[in-house]
Amino acid sequence: MIIEPRPSVSVLRAGLAPVWAILAALALCAVLIFWTGTSIPTAYFLLFKGAFGSAFAINETLTRSIPLIFTGLAVAVAFRAKFYNIGAEGQLYAGALAATYFGTGMITLPPVLMIPFLMIVGALAGGALLIVPVLLKTRMKVDEVVTTLLLNFVVLLLVSYLIEGPWKDPMSLGWPQAAAVIDEGVLPPLLAKGRLHLGLVIALAASVLIWAMMRFSVLGYEIRAVGYNAGAAEFSGINVSRTVIITALISGGLAGMAGVSETAGLKGYLTLDLSPGFGYTGIAVAMLAQLNPLGVIPAAIFLSAVYVGSDAMSRAINIPTYIADVLVGVSVLAVLCSVMLSQYRVRWRT
Amino acid sequence: MSDLFEILLTAGFWAATIRIVSPLIFGTLGELICERAGVLNLGIEGIMTVGAMSGWMWVYQGGGLWGGVLFAAAMGALFGLLHAAFTVQLGLSQHVTGIGITLFASALSYFVYRMLLPLATTPPKIEPFDEVAIPGLSDLPIIGEALFNQSPLTYLALLAVPVVWYVLHRTPLGLAVRMAGENPVAVEAQGINVLAVRTGAVVVGSALMAVGGAFITMSWFDAFYFGMINGRGWICVALVIFASWQPGKALAGAFIFAGLEALQVRAQVLAGGFIPYQFFLMLPYIMSILAMIVMARKTKYPQALLVPFRRGERV
Structure with missing residues (x-):
């Protein structure tokens, strides 16, 4: 496995790195949701609904952010x-x-x-x-x-x-x-x-x-x-x-x-x-x-939504609220990886 | 003041010191091994939580005590492997990875605990390790009871210190580990795989940390509580610096620390009413900061600590 710097990193590739990280984190947490016996789409739908599903929810998500x-x-x-x-x-x-x-x-x-x-x-x-x-x-x-x-x-x-x-x-x-x-x-x-x-x-x-x-x-x-x-x-x-x-x-x-x-x-x-x-x-x-000060705003709103949404989700179905903390931890690790992958590429031949 | 000296003569004080020191020894040795190989492991707080939860859970689900210790160690090793994959193999930030591991590992422990015991309001208990008296020695006054009538895990902790010292300082493997933390290029020139050495060190170190966590739920207490590690992992990181990365000094540092903490608990009773208990509880954290300040001028960090190694890349 060889890791080498990309000759150039497009803005799009750099900007998408956190998005990939979030998707990866959601996918990993899906394993835990699967374990609880709830259907994964239902759980994530409830999480989204809990965070953005009503004026009250949006209000709460912004407050928490x-x-x-x-x-x-x-x-x-x-x-x-x-x-x-x-x-x-x-x-x-x-x-x-x-x-x-x-x-x-x-x-x-x-x-x-x-x-x-x-x-x-x-x-x-x-x-x-x-x-x-x-x-x-x-x-x-x-x-x-x-x-x-x-x-x-x-x-x-x-x-x-x-x-x-x-x-x-x-x-x-x-x-x-x-x-x-x-x-x-x-x-x-x-x-x-x-x-x-x-x-x-x-x-x-x-x-x-x-x-x-x-x-x-x-x-x-x-x-x-x-x-x-x-x-x-x-x-x-x-x-x-x-x-x-x-x-x-x-x-x-x-x-x-x-x-x-x-x-x-x-x-x-x-x-x-x-x-x-x-x-x-x-x-x-x-x-x-x-580490971009303007990027902090959507990132904060996203993680706030995770907390508010998972509170609502765990009230509705039997998933411990700690799922939100797991998601936060996983996203820190995932974003490290995705940012690196946006700057470097991995070649599998030796 | 004389009351304080009287405390020092009670067997209870020494027994408490030994109890407090055991997880610190495991954690400090674990962190020391990682850092000697050049990898700061801030995942320690989370890995100790994983160890505390998984070891306890193994026993609660009907497994044996020693099986629980092994299971905790294996779980710790797994998170160590994750840490090594990020910091060693991919060369990512050791600070951020470590914090990420701590967040992930603690949250996952709590999640799994709640999943398996959804309705537990009072934490369920297990039958923890029994004390094992060493014949003869345990009859000594004051320290006999404290030092030689302890949980087998404590003996294991005390035994781990010379073993880690011996391996690090007297074997080719230990030399490779220490060199990987000082001059990885020279290690590679000797035909030794730096990445493998570092990965191995982080995995072994993390397993030790997890056993430290397991001690808390399987020997000190008999249940798992949320927030139970409560900064002990961070204190171990401070102790490694205090010990200048030497296993012997780490043991001494851990003992001083545990002794002061045991004294603190007893002084709390003496000073009850005069000084609020919160100030006593602050002492361990403040002492850790002071310990780092005291040793700051003398510390010689492993030269390649925090420096990722990429093969063929010039430093």
């Missing part, structure tokens, strides 16, 4: 610079903590100021959480994957302490949750019905902004240069450490905004089940988007 757009962007920016931030989950909660600290009555501003203010403090908190890992990486070459992963657990325990202890809402009837975000800080709903909120607009704006930054700004150029070849970037006069640090702060900031959006937009208050692994799913989103 908001945190995934943010965490997907966070991962896409970081991975572009080969900074492997696997801590979006922790940074999301850091943002949620900031939104709770400042948003539950400490400061009251009119909504026009309050919402941006909460977004900014959330982003700062998310970025702040990455300062230690990124400095350890640039100064002492400590692997950021492990440090960011371990910090996820630390932050989650901190949240657990705060909402069971000092921040516990006395009105919550014993449930461990923090006080509600004040009305001025709540992200208003976009439609009369359903849970879709302003977070979607902010997430879409963030995608476009990050795309423009990566594409047109000097910083974006530096981030890409550092990612392609850090040695060459350093040689050409780019301050690699500085670029990696800025990348990390942007990445953490985006993940932090996911936390604000979930706290101030969807739930209204901080709980321990604020995120069912949005930080980790963000990795799948970014990979399906091939």
Whole structure:
């Protein structure tokens, strides 16, 4: 078996890579569905119907995609610079903590100021959480994957302490949750019905902004240069450490905004089940988007549809909801393969 | 403070340390073997979950305990093979593949568990491994009970350390594995197939990780819970760095870590009311980060770690 680079990769071939990956993932999960005894077309039809079958379903799918757009962007920016931030989950909660600290009555501003203010403090908190890992990486070459992963657990325990202890809402009837975000800080709903909120607009704006930054700004150029070849970037006069640090702060900031959006937009208050692994799913989103900030939007909507749809599917027929997580994991692996196959070709003779 | 020292003299503390250390030894050795061959295996968290679920499930479905351990190891090896196919044979990103394997393997474990036991609300139990006392030694005060009256899997873990050390450092095979992680071109020049060596190392390492997971459900506890691995895999990755890729130091590191964790559980009782329990639970993760910082200046990564090898391609 010989793997050799294709002489040229057409836009179509590159663009179709994630589509092939998704089809491959769906085909592999069909094996599991077959095992449950349900007919495969029925199961996938129910999944599709659950995600897009009604105005309510579409509303729910878009709502669920908001945190995934943010965490997907966070991962896409970081991975572009080969900074492997696997801590979006922790940074999301850091943002949620900031939104709770400042948003539950400490400061009251009119909504026009309050919402941006909460977004900014959330982003700062998310970025702040990455300062230690990124400095350890640039100064002492400590692997950021492990440090960011371990910090996820630390932050989650901190949240657990705060909402069971000092921040516990006395009105919550014993449930461990923090006080509600004040009305001025709540992200208003976009439609009369359903849970879709302003977070979607902010997430879409963030995608476009990050795309423009990566594409047109000097910083974006530096981030890409550092990612392609850090040695060459350093040689050409780019301050690699500085670029990696800025990348990390942007990445953490985006993940932090996911936390604000979930706290101030969807739930209204901080709980321990604020995120069912949005930080980790963000990795799948970014990979399906091939690290393209605009590609993050459809990728997030697709994976959100998988979650929302499989909830509906498992209610209707006897398939464990974990099928959605399997699909997410498989699609990460499948997209790695399909992107490689779009750039390389395999020849079977020796 | 004197209370803390008293804890150190109780047999319960040492028994807990040994219990906590066993899965860490398996996981750390497994990761160490992979990384020595030049492959970072971030699938460890998921592979330990697979091991925990499959070993337990084997026994629950009526299989023997040792059969369960073997089955867990085989499942781990299978996911190791998947990881190796991506990272070694195709040369894809080791970071992303590893995370993908973890997501896939954990989700698949949960899916299979729910599929086979759809209605279980309280996790069903199995009859776990019994302690086996080593005659004579187990009568020693304090440590006798802890060290020499343990589950056979713990003895297996302790035995695995010198075996892995011997194979890695005293056999031609081990030399090939270590060279594959340092200078794969030189290995290839010796007529040894780098891809085969790396694949083998990842498969064996992953099997060990899975046995570590199986220890948790088959010896430590007697049931499988969701989220049961809870970051132990990541802690093993940190321990490998702390141990500078040496099996002996890995054992020492795992013991220090497990000792502190066992102490933490007991200190939690002492400090109950003063310090919230969450801060004690944070300690293992913070200690792992600190351990990496402490060793950062001294660590000598395997030179070819994370570098895919493509035959005939110049580096």
